[in-house]
Amino acid sequence: xxRKSMQLNEQVYKYxxxxxxxxxxxxxxCREETAKQPMVGMQIAPEQGQFIALLIKLIGAKKAIEIGVxxxxxxxxxxxxxxxxxxxxxxxxxxxxxxxxxxYWDQAxxxxxxTLHIGSAIATLDNLINENLAASYDFIFIDxxxxxxxDYYERALQLLKPGxxxxxxxxxxxxxxxxxxxxxxxxxxxxxxxxHLYADERVTISMLPVADGITLALKN
Numbered sequence: 625x626x627r628k629s630m631q632l633n634e635q636v637y638k639y640x641x642x643x644x645x646x647x648x649x650x651x652x653x654c655r656e657e658t659a660k661q662p663m664v665g666m667q668i669a670p671e672q673g674q675f676i677a678l679l680i681k682l683i684g685a686k687k688a689i690e691i692g693v694x695x696x697x698x699x700x701x702x703x704x705x706x707x708x709x710x711x712x713x714x715x716x717x718x719x720x721x722x723x724x725x726x727x728y729w730d731q732a733x734x735x736x737x738x739t740l741h742i743g744s745a746i747a748t749l750d751n752l753i754n755e756n757l758a759a760s761y762d763f764i765f766i767d768x769x770x771x772x773x774x775d776y777y778e779r780a781l782q783l784l785k786p787g788x789x790x791x792x793x794x795x796x797x798x799x800x801x802x803x804x805x806x807x808x809x810x811x812x813x814x815x816x817x818x819x820h821l822y823a824d825e826r827v828t829i830s831m832l833p834v835a836d837g838i839t840l841a842l843k844n
Contacts, residue, residue, distance in 0.1 A: 688762060689712070696725025699714050770794065
């Protein structure tokens with residue numbers, strides 16, 4: 625028995641999915657179409673999407689923000705888990721990939737729950753703050769430009785209710801966050817964010833080796 629998180633080989637990973645993943649046909653179709661995209665690595669893992677949905681139900685979230693939509697897999701997970709009167713503000717800069725997302729939102733009858741904001745996510749978050757929506761959101765998912773993670777996080781924390789939850793993706797960055805020989809802009813951004821969050825007493829945190837690494841931050 626191991627006292628640390630195990631690395632999953634392909635056999636164990638397939639077993640994990642076979643006895644855990646309950647993926648709808650629409651989610652599967654979205655994931656399969658995304659697999660044909662040149663930037664498929666931006667797609668979250670299916671077990672991660674299911675975990676997001678579970679967390680949303682556990683905390684009883686009604687209002688959520690997603691920073692980084694891509695082709696909409698995580699949006700589908702979030703919006704499906706929200707109650708009928710729930711709402712998701714989804715932020716992205718790419719109208720082409722979000723067109724794929726909108727197609728699947730429509731197929732899942734979730735479009736009424738989702739407002740898509742095309743443009744700078746920082747500007748969108750600032751607009752939400754200026755619209756007096758601070759401390760009104762229950763759940764925020766951050767999965768966009770890595771050098772801007774701290775900027776996203778600081779605004780997300782303003783928008784989050786006390787007791788609300790932030791999930792941040794890619795915090796291990798395929799192991800490169802731990803490799804000081806890697807000094808590209810994205811990796812440095814991830815490292816700075818991880819250190820920033822570790823020192824932040826406004827939140828209770830837990831970093832988990834799920835998919836490419838996630839951190840959960842509960843606003844105190």
